[in-house]
Amino acid sequence: MDMETRFTWRRYANINEFDQSLYENKDQDNAKFHWFNLIRKRQTNYTYSGLNTLYGSLITWQNPANKGDRVVIYYYLTRSELITIGFPEHVTSLVSQFSPTTPFAAFYAILALQMNTYFEGIDDFEADLLAKQEELRGRISERSLDSIFALRSTIENWSDIIIPFQELIFAGQESFISEEDYPESDSFRLAKHRVRRLLMLIEHYQKDIEVLLDLATTVSNFRGNEIMKALTIFTAVATPMMALGAIWGMNFKNMPELDWKYGYAASLSVIFLSTAAIFWWMKTKGWLGSLVRMPKEKKHKN
Numbered sequence: 149m150d151m152e153t154r155f156t157w158r159r160y161a162n163i164n165e166f167d168q169s170l171y172e173n174k175d176q177d178n179a180k181f182h183w184f185n186l187i188r189k190r191q192t193n194y195t196y197s198g199l200n201t202l203y204g205s206l207i208t209w210q211n212p213a214n215k216g217d218r219v220v221i222y223y224y225l226t227r228s229e230l231i232t233i234g235f236p237e238h239v240t241s242l243v244s245q246f247s248p249t250t251p252f253a254a255f256y257a258i259l260a261l262q263m264n265t266y267f268e269g270i271d272d273f274e275a276d277l278l279a280k281q282e283e284l285r286g287r288i289s290e291r292s293l294d295s296i297f298a299l300r301s302t303i304e305n306w307s308d309i310i311i312p313f314q315e316l317i318f319a320g321q322e323s324f325i326s327e328e329d330y331p332e333s334d335s336f337r338l339a340k341h342r343v344r345r346l347l348m349l350i351e352h353y354q355k356d357i358e359v360l361l362d363l364a365t366t367v368s369n370f371r372g373n374e375i376m377k378a379l380t381i382f383t384a385v386a387t388p389m390m391a392l393g394a395i396w397g398m399n400f401k402n403m404p405e406l407d408w409k410y411g412y413a414a415s416l417s418v419i420f421l422s423t424a425a426i427f428w429w430m431k432t433k434g435w436l437g438s439l440v441r442m443p444k445e446k447k448h449k450n
Contacts, residue, residue, distance in 0.1 A: 180231075205222045263313060
């Protein structure tokens with residue numbers, strides 16, 4: 149594609165299509181062959197920044213549940229030529245509105261347009277996060293950690309997608325450092341602002357999730373302490389009964405208590421009084437109070 153004859157932009161739907169074109173044109177330089185050999189083997193992010201040359205691969209989408217399920221696009225950029233492989237048509241078709249005069253401006257227009265498609269997904273994530281915050285308000289259960297971890301996995305996936313775009317902002321300035329007017333193009337500045345905006349949102353949501361995770365972990369630890377405390381109190385209170393029962397359950401012949409007229413009543417009294425004494429002593433020490441009290445869920449009237 150010739151963008152108003154100002155520079156050459158070649159677009160290919162897939163690597164096989166570019167492969168055929170590459171070997172049909174014998175005048176291709178070594179850098180393109182190196183780039184092609186790399187992208188045939190890679191399904192990951194890769195950036196090469198050389199003087200007046202920028203090429204690599206970029207993940208534009210991946211499934212947070214299965215990161216092997218992803219969409220990868222490829223690019224090759226010089227001062228006079230832009231090659232793109234796998235970029236969605238609905239994105240590249242909008243580049244003309246920026247009226248790019250250089251391959252650099254066209255490439256960063258594509259990146260800006262691609263990033264613009266992410267805001268809807270980020271907004272959907274925000275809605276899920278707010279719903280989860282409301283759901284967890286006052287009633288954190290043992291399944292809460294799983295749902296919070298799922299949210300964290302999703303936002304980390306968004307971060308993994310956006311960070312390479314930020315890298316390309318820096319790499320573009322590095323590769324074309326002698327072109328002082330390149331960073332002043334509208335498309336580059338727009339791409340730069342959108343990267344900042346997306347990363348700002350991601351960082352904010354990451355902090356919200358960490359707060360939820362800390363809260364859920366703290367409540368879980370408190371509940372674990374409450375269980376251990378209840379078991380300890382039960383053991384302490386039951387100790388006199390178990391100890392005296394063990395003593396009087398011995399089968400020795402000379403145990404005068406067994407022949408006492410009121411021995412049974414006396415043993416029950418001793419057990420009851422010693423148990424009550426331990427309970428009262430623990431209560432005066434303040435060891436029977438609850439460590440944490442969660443607010444009860446309010447029932448809404450229809």
